[in-house]
Each structure stands twice: as structure tokens, then as C-alpha cells.
Amino acid sequence: MTHIDVQVNGEDWGLDVEAGTYLLELLRDRMQLTGAKVCCLEGECGACTVVIDGKSVNSCLILAAETDGAKITTVEALSRSDGNLDGLQTAFLEKAAAQCGFCIPGQLMAAHALLETNHEPTKAEVREALAGNLCRCAGYEQIVEAVLAAAGLPGKGGES
Amino acid sequence: MSGMIGDSPPRVGGPERVRGTLEYVADIRFGDALHVKLVTLDVARARIDSIDTSRAESVDGVVSVFTPEDLPSPMPRFGPQFHDRPLLATGETKYHGEPVAAVVAETPEAAARAAALVSVGHLPLDGGVFTVEAALDPSSPLVQDPSIRGPGDPRAESNVLSEHRFEWGDMESARADHVVDQTYNFPMVTQFAIEPHAFVAVPDDGGGVEVWSSVQHPFLLQKVLSQILDLPLSRVRVHAPDPGGGFGGKQNPKHEALVAFIALHHGRPARLVLSLGETFQTVRRTSARIRARSGFLSDGTIVFQEFVSDFLIGAYVDIADRVTGKSNYLAAGPYRVPNVRIVARALLSHTTPSTAMRGFGAPQLSWAREANIDQAARELGLDPLQIRLTNLARHGEQFVPNETPADGQWEEVLRRTADLIDWGAPLPEGRGRGLAVGLKSGPTTGLSYATVRLLADGSSLIFAGTSDMGQGARTIFAQIVAEELGVTHDRITVVMGDTTRVPYDQQTSASRSSVLMGTAVYNACQDIRSRLAVLVAGKHGADPESVTVEKGTVTLPDGTTTPIPEAIGVTLGRLGGEIIGNGEMRVEGDPDHPLGGRAVFFELHCAACEVEIDTETGEIEVTRYVTVGDVGKALNPLQVAGQDEGAAIMGLGHTLMERMILDGSGRILNMGAVDYRILTHMDVPEVMISDSIENADGPGPYGIKGVSEGGLLATSPAVAAAVTSASGAVIRDLPITPERIWRALQSRL
Numbered sequence: 076m077t078h079i080d081v082q083v084n085g086e087d088w089g090l091d092v093e094a095g096t097y098l099l100e101l102l103r104d105r106m107q108l109t110g111a112k113v114c115c116l117e118g119e120c121g122a123c124t125v126v127i128d129g130k131s132v133n134s135c136l137i138l139a140a141e142t143d144g145a146k147i148t149t150v151e152a153l154s155r156s157d158g159n160l161d162g163l164q165t166a167f168l169e170k171a172a173a174q175c176g177f178c179i180p181g182q183l184m185a186a187h188a189l190l191e192t193n194h195e196p197t198k199a200e201v202r203e204a205l206a207g208n209l210c211r212c213a214g215y216e217q218i219v220e221a222v223l224a225a226a227g228l229p230g231k232g233g234e235s
Numbered sequence: 236m237s238g239m240i241g242d243s244p245p246r247v248g249g250p251e252r253v254r255g256t257l258e259y260v261a262d263i264r265f266g267d268a269l270h271v272k273l274v275t276l277d278v279a280r281a282r283i284d285s286i287d288t289s290r291a292e293s294v295d296g297v298v299s300v301f302t303p304e305d306l307p308s309p310m311p312r313f314g315p316q317f318h319d320r321p322l323l324a325t326g327e328t329k330y331h332g333e334p335v336a337a338v339v340a341e342t343p344e345a346a347a348r349a350a351a352l353v354s355v356g357h358l359p360l361d362g363g364v365f366t367v368e369a370a371l372d373p374s375s376p377l378v379q380d381p382s383i384r385g386p387g388d389p390r391a392e393s394n395v396l397s398e399h400r401f402e403w404g405d406m407e408s409a410r411a412d413h414v415v416d417q418t419y420n421f422p423m424v425t426q427f428a429i430e431p432h433a434f435v436a437v438p439d440d441g442g443g444v445e446v447w448s449s450v451q452h453p454f455l456l457q458k459v460l461s462q463i464l465d466l467p468l469s470r471v472r473v474h475a476p477d478p479g480g481g482f483g484g485k486q487n488p489k490h491e492a493l494v495a496f497i498a499l500h501h502g503r504p505a506r507l508v509l510s511l512g513e514t515f516q517t518v519r520r521t522s523a524r525i526r527a528r529s530g531f532l533s534d535g536t537i538v539f540q541e542f543v544s545d546f547l548i549g550a551y552v553d554i555a556d557r558v559t560g561k562s563n564y565l566a567a568g569p570y571r572v573p574n575v576r577i578v579a580r581a582l583l584s585h586t587t588p589s590t591a592m593r594g595f596g597a598p599q600l601s602w603a604r605e606a607n608i609d610q611a612a613r614e615l616g617l618d619p620l621q622i623r624l625t626n627l628a629r630h631g632e633q634f635v636p637n638e639t640p641a642d643g644q645w646e647e648v649l650r651r652t653a654d655l656i657d658w659g660a661p662l663p664e665g666r667g668r669g670l671a672v673g674l675k676s677g678p679t680t681g682l683s684y685a686t687v688r689l690l691a692d693g694s695s696l697i698f699a700g701t702s703d704m705g706q707g708a709r710t711i712f713a714q715i716v717a718e719e720l721g722v723t724h725d726r727i728t729v730v731m732g733d734t735t736r737v738p739y740d741q742q743t744s745a746s747r748s749s750v751l752m753g754t755a756v757y758n759a760c761q762d763i764r765s766r767l768a769v770l771v772a773g774k775h776g777a778d779p780e781s782v783t784v785e786k787g788t789v790t791l792p793d794g795t796t797t798p799i800p801e802a803i804g805v806t807l808g809r810l811g812g813e814i815i816g817n818g819e820m821r822v823e824g825d826p827d828h829p830l831g832g833r834a835v836f837f838e839l840h841c842a843a844c845e846v847e848i849d850t851e852t853g854e855i856e857v858t859r860y861v862t863v864g865d866v867g868k869a870l871n872p873l874q875v876a877g878q879d880e881g882a883a884i885m886g887l888g889h890t891l892m893e894r895m896i897l898d899g900s901g902r903i904l905n906m907g908a909v910d911y912r913i914l915t916h917m918d919v920p921e922v923m924i925s926d927s928i929e930n931a932d933g934p935g936p937y938g939i940k941g942v943s944e945g946g947l948l949a950t951s952p953a954v955a956a957a958v959t960s961a962s963g964a965v966i967r968d969l970p971i972t973p974e975r976i977w978r979a980l981q982s983r984l
Contacts, residue, residue: 110255168249171243171874175429208916209913211885214880
């Protein structure tokens with residue numbers, strides 16, 4: 076057992092974790108934060124993406140014990156403090172970017188991390204930042220459109 | 236936004252999806268749940284001699300290890316077409332990953348640890364059938380015990396499960412100026428829903444069972460469980476939370492019955508969540524080898540077409556025999572072909588059982604047929620667009636005997652596609668353009684019920700048995716109610732996914748739901764309007780015939796109009812209450828039709844693309860992609876584009892990169908996201924254009940047709956044609972990898 080102190084979605088947690096427990100399990104099983112999803116468990120699909128200290132990471136690859144002292148944000152904390160959806164979430168709805176929805180928390184968190192550091196990404200930069208987030212409904216076009224719209228940038232819709 | 240038809244209101248269920256609060260099966264917490272892990276062998280075909288569970292049972296937290304001995308004898312078998320799939324393998328495993336036992340433990344970790352300690356005494360058997368060639372070889376071992384096939388099946392002693400023969404015209408006397416005769420291969424690919432299948436069973440206090448499954452057909456699952464568990468339908472409650480993608484792979488029951496036996500045995504909830512790798516061992520698309528022989532006049536007119544299709548379906552039939560028959564019936568596509576012969580075989584093999592997957596066999600056929608046509612165009616010096624227009628069936632034309640006539644202005648689809656890809660405009664060196672057409676039959680039978688409740692405050696509840704797996708069915712049904720009853724989008728709740736709460740629906744497949752369940756919802760709205768007219772008339776002492784209730788509005792004999800949502804409260808009066816409307820949509824089918832029924836509608840799609848080829852390396856980039864469907868009417872244009880582009884991108888997957896690779900003992904070597912690649916954000920064509928032809932000529936409300944599969948029907952042949960046009964390389968085996976392009980170019984030197 077290792078003791079860790081982490082801040083998850085603004086809330087401080089001090090807890091003991093097994094050496095082999097991954098962050099994804101910690102979030103889902105002990106904190107009941109099931110927005111991060113389980114799919115490949117090998118860091119290839121991005122369904123479990125969360126933001127740690129400003130960077131988007133696959134929570135299936137990070138040991139919980141490694142997160143001591145970290146600030147972790149999951150999709151559950153994206154919406155505003157008044158409960159309303161934030162700009163990224165609203166843009167995903169407006170562009171119909173969420174189809175089955177299973178990959179969407181991961182897509183949102185990868186996009187959130189991008190927009191925190193790059194306020195005016197190009198389409199290519201959005202695609203690259205989200206390259207690790209698979210969507211089998213393949214709403215890729217709509218997802219990229221939504222991220223650009225959230226950043227206040229024109230997308231394909233602006234052209235036609 | 237009113238959210239009526241033709242708008243694109245926000246997806247119903249969208250806010251939950253972007254908040255991360257929508258609960259998929261694996262997200263739902265069940266107190267006291269037992270965790271199940273399947274025990275499998277690292278080989279496809281093996282004789283099972285013994286199962287020693289003692290070491291596994293000694294692991295802390297293990298509750299039991301289920302083997303066939305713990306299940307009823309004879310072993311229950313099930314399947315949508317044949318009752319052939321056992322709950323656990325008996326005697327012999329038939330494919331890599333077939334479960335031989337199941338560990339039940341207090342934690343997933345204990346279950347996984349113990350599963351590795353179950354000692355299965357087994358002898359790997361040679362001669363496993365992994366290819367079409369092996370399946371057709373009479374010396375190969377039989378995949379299926381002939382007794383399962385039943386007496387009187389002349390093919391029971393072979394691996395040919397079925398042979399579908401369709402023929403019209405006179406093949407023998409058909410004379411062509413030019414004949415193209417080639418064989419094409421379509422690989423094994425898997426549905427790869429990002430949500431792996433998940434199953435939970437909970438015993439209820441009355442001897443029944445509740446099951447949660449990421450299933451597309453909750454009512455079929457209810458029926459299968461009822462049969463296997465010998466319970467009345469009313470004691471089997473299936474919860475089907477919105478699946479995280481289905482694509483056909485979640486249509487039919489899989490491990491639910493096994494999990495239900497475990498839950499009932501222990502009197503506790505039991506939960507099985509597959510890994511992504513395990514889903515590769517659970518579902519895939521039928522692979523195929525198709526020989527297509529087409530005869531043409533020198534002006535491009537098709538004189539005859541002959542197809543010999545071998546679909547390798549896997550170890551159990553699931554729905555794959557239907558995939559084989561239904562797709563091959565339309566092998567000749569949307570063309571006027573006077574002489575046709577189709578021989579389609581469904582072949583058993585020691586591989587993952589294949590099942591429905593987006594397109595239901597049609598992408599395999601269009602791969603062969605359209606490539607045949609492109610080769611003819613090249614050899615006859617004809618324009619690939621023109622040769623298709625020459626042969627394309629016109630609206631109302633009976634292009635396949637006894638089938639639904641062509642149900643759209645299909646030439647408009649081709650012309651729009653050609654316009655959007657700048658067909659005929661010059662291209663730089665190394666670039667090429669291709670265009671192809673796909674056709675798929677929609678449902679051939681159907682039964683959907685819907686209930687709509689108009690509440691006293693003018694809001695509304697919709698109850699429908701469709702599974703919303705991303706196609707957006709909830710939104711479509713809400714739009715129909717908004718249109719018909721005038722209830723605004725934000726005042727409608729759509730209830731699905733629970734066999735105890737919603738009325739029966741046959742299934743969510745074949746792009747049927749907008750048309751069939753949509754009609755049921757529409758009819759339920761009509762029912763409400765008639766009831767409301769009677770109530771309003773009674774209140775005003777008027778003749779019900781004199782009160783009109785039309786789209787959203789009540790009109791009294793004196794001409795006064797009131798919106799329905801306002802009229803309802805006044806009309807119901809002091810006690811309040813509601814008006815309940817029921818709707819039904821039934822398509823009985825036709826027992827004399829080779830498929831048991833005519834197509835309710837067709838999905839006709841045209842794809843075109845531009846590619847750039849590096850002739851030194853064979854690297855390929857699809858730079859521009861156009862997809863156009865004949866949709867009748869886009870009820871929700873944003874959702875139509877999502878389905879259309881999503882299907883096209885999935886089609887680019889099997890066209891460019893996807894295939895399951897087996898080793899010599901039938902093991903899947905690339906079982907997961909690292910080694911089995913699907914398109915990422917980075918792989919999407921730089922320009923992606925989706926468009927629809929809308930002539931309101933479909934059978935659903937407002938003239939709609941189904942739209943969810945068309946986008947991938949013609950992807951592969953369009954890309955292949957573009958590759959040939961760019962580089963001269965002709966590829967007849969999917970996927971079109973850089974290596975295959977490079978080799979094809981080398982062989983031309």
C-alpha cells in the first residue's frame with residue numbers, strides 16, 4: 076500500500092492504494108467517477124483520458140501511486156460551477172459530435188488540455204492533439220469542428 | 236428550436252454524453268456483484284480432455300468455477316438462426332477464445348488470476364479450418380457436429396452450411412462483347428465498438444431474472460433467455476442501456492445466458508465485462524472470396540453477371556447465413572442486368588463466429604461487382620461514371636425480379652457525387668479519382684410498437700424498444716412527436732432500453748428504426764390526435780368530425796385554433812390525466828420471396844474519392860472523399876451527416892488498414908488496439924463531404940428511408956479505382972496497404 080494525496084476535480088483525497096492499481100480503477104471504482112471509460116487498457120484508444128496537471132493522459136497507463144501530489148481533472152468537472160455546460164461541451168452538442176458517446180469524455184478531456192495551452196489551434200493541431208482518441212462512430216469531423224468552434228474559430232461550417 | 240422534422244435539434248441524451256454521466260452497462264454499480272472471467276485456450280481447435288479447477292478455486296475471493304458440468308445437460312445451445320452455440324464449449328473448442336469455463340469471484344482481479352490457473356487438459360487438433368479453401372476441402376475436419384444440423388441436411392457432412400442460388404434471365408445464351416472475370420478477397424474485420432460487450436444478471440425475488448446487456452435487440456435477448464432458463468417472458472426483464480456503439484456486433488445474445496445461470500445459481504448479481512481483445516474473439520464481419528464474372532456490350536451495357544461468393548462465417552452461425560443470403564441476392568447491385576446467376580455459400584470455419592456488421596454483407600459484394608465494372612470501363616475505354624449511369628435502374632424499374640422496384644432517383648445520387656468530386660477535372664501526376672456505387676436492402680420484415688403519452692401540461696413521453704447506440708433514434712422520435720403534436724423538443728422524454736417499460740420491438744438493425752419505429756411513433760401521435768378530437772368535441776358539444784386536430788393544432792368548428800399542448804390541459808379538466816396513444820408498424824414479409832420479404836427500402840449510396848500515391852513506397856493518402864446517399868428525407872441533417880461520414884470512415888478502415896491476422900493454429904495475432912488499426916483523427920481525408928438526395932420517396936413518415944449503413948457500401952471500390960487511376964496498380968484483395976500497392980507496381984515493371 077502506498078499513501079497518496081491527490082486533488083481530483085477540486086476535491087482533496089488522501090488514500091492508500093495498492094501498488095498495481097491504475098488511476099482509471101481508482102477513479103471508477105473508489106471515487107465513482109465513471110466518465111473515464113474502459114476499452115483497450117493499453118493506452119491506444121483514449122477512452123480513459125483525463126487531465127493531470129494540465130496534460131491529457133491515458134489513466135489506464137498511470138499507476139495511482141504515481142499521482143501523489145497531482146491535480147487531476149475528469150470529464151465530470153468540465154461543466155461550470157453553476158452546473159451549466161462549458162463551451163466545449165456545448166460545442167460538442169451543437170456540432171452533433173457525440174454519437175454513441177462512449178469515447179466522448181476522452182475526446183473532451185484531450186480537447187480541454189489542448190485549448191488550455193493553445194487558444195487558436197489549427198485543424199491539424201486539433202487532429203494531432205486528439206489522435207490518441209479513437210471514435211468508431213467516427214464523428215471525427217464533427218469532433219474537430221466542435222473543438223474549433225469552442226475556440227471561437229471557423230470550421231467547415233463557415234465555408235459552406 | 237422547435238425540434239421538428241428537418242431541423243437538427245440537440246441530440247436527446249446528448250447532455251449526459253458530454254457530462255460523462257450517461258451510464259453504460261459497465262458503469263452501473265451492483266452491490267454484492269460477483270465478477271466473471273471466461274477461461275479460454277490459446278489455440279482455435281482442441282479436444283478438451285479434462286478441466287481441473289482446484290488451483291483456481293483456492294485463490295482468495297474465488298466463489299466457484301463454472302464448467303459444462305455445472306450447466307444443464309444436454310448443454311443449452313442458442314442462436315438467431317440455428318440453435319448451435321453452446322454456453323460453454325463441450326468436447327472440443329471451435330475457435331480461438333471459445334470459453335471452456337468461467338471463474339466466479341468477489342473481485343475482477345481474483346477472477347482474472349484464477350482464470351489463468353484453471354488447468355484445461357486439452358489436445359490441440361490439426362486441420363483447423365481458417366480459410367475458404369480449407370472450408371471447401373472435403374478432407375478438412377467438420378467444424379460442426381452433424382447432429383446439430385439435423386437429419387435431412389444434405390450438407391451436414393461438409394463445412395458448407397448453406398448454398399443460396401439466385402438466377403434470372405438466361406445465362407447460357409447471353410452474349411457479350413467483353414467479359415471481365417476476377418476473384419476478390421475481403422478480410423476478416425471486427426466491429427470494434429469502443430464499448431466492449433458487458434453483461435450483468437441479477438436474480439429477482441420471484442424466481443425471475445433481470446439482465447443488463449449492451450445489446451441492440453433486447454426483445455430477442457428476452458426470448459432467448461426465456462427459452463434457455465425456462466421462464467415466461469414476463470419474468471425475464473432485459474435492461475439495454477444505450478450501447479457504446481454496436482455496428483451489428485451487439486445485435487444478438489452472446490454470454491448473457493451463461494451469466495444468468497451463474498447469477499441464479501449463487502443468488503447474487505453476476506457481471507461479465509469483456510476486454511477489447513475478447514470482443515475480437517466474440518464478433519467479426521464475414522470474410523469473403525468472391526468470383527465475379529461480368530459480360531458487357533462494347534458501349535458498356537451489362538449483359539450478364541455471375542457471382543460465386545464464399546462467405547467464411549466462423550464456428551457458429553449467429554446471423555451470418557442470413558448475411559450471406561441477403562447480401563448476395565443483391566450482388567448485381569442497382570443495375571439493370573438481364574441475366575444473373577448467383578451462388579453464395581456460407582462456410583463454417585474454426586474462427587470467431589461472424590455476425591451482422593454495418594452493411595450486412597453488401598460491402599463485400601460491392602467490392603467485387605464495382606471492381607469488375609471499373610475494369611470493364613478501363614478495358615473498353617469508357618468513363619466509369621457513364622458506364623454506371625448506362626446500367627443504373629431508373630425510379631420504379633423492376634431491376635431484380637419479384638423485388639421492390641428501384642425506389643429513388645438514383646442517377647441524381649451519382650451525378651451529385653460526380654459534381655462534388657469534380658469528376659473529369661484534370662489531376663496532377665500521382666493523383667487519381669475513383670467512384671463506386673453501393674446498394675443494400677433494408678429490412679424485409681418488421682414489427683414495432685410505440686406508446687406516446689401526452690401529459691396534462693402538454694409535455695410528452697415516448698416509449699420505444701429501439702436501442703440508441705449512436706444513430707440518434709431518440710432524437711428522431713422526439714422530432715416526430717414535436718412535428719405531430721407541437722410539443723417542443725425540451726419537453727419530450729424518450730424512454731427506451733427496458734423490456735418491462737417499453738412495448739415490443741423486433742430489433743434495431745438494417746437502418747430500420749426511423750422508418751419502422753418512426754412510423755409506429757407517428758401512428759401513436761395520430762391515435763392521440765383522434766382521442767383529443769373526441770374529447771374536445773365532447774367539451775364543446777360538437778361533432779367529433781367537425782373538430783380538426785392536425786400538426787400541433789386543434790381547430791374548432793368556429794375556426795378557433797389552439798396549440799395541442801395548450802388544448803390538452805383545458806380538455807382534460809380538473810382531474811388532469813393524460814392521453815395515451817399507441818402505434819404499430821408491421822411488415823409481414825412474403826413467404827414466397829427468396830429472402831422472406833421484399834426490401835422495405837433500399838440504401839443506395841455513391842462514394843467518390845481522390846487519392847495520392849507515392850509510387851516509390853506505395854504510400855496512399857485519401858485526400859478528398861465524397862459520400863452521397865438517397866435518403867428520401869433527412870429528418871435531422873446533422874445526424875444524417877454523422878451517420879454517413881461515420882460509415883464512410885469505417886469503410887476506409889476495412890479498405891486501407893483493418894484485418895484480423897491468424898496464425899497457423901487459428902490464433903488471432905492482432906487482438907487489440909495496438910496491432911489492429913482503425914482510423915484515427917489523423918487518418919481522416921483532408922476534405923470530407925457528405926450530401927443527401929431528398930425526394931421524399933421513402934416508405935417512412937415524411938418520405939424517409941434508412942441512412943445508417945450506406946456510407947460504407949462503396950468505399951473500397953471507389954478507393955481501389957482511384958489507386959488504379961493514380962498509379963496503375965490494380966488491387967483485388969483488401970485492405971489496400973502500401974505493401975500491396977508497391978508489389979502491384981513492381982509486378983508491372
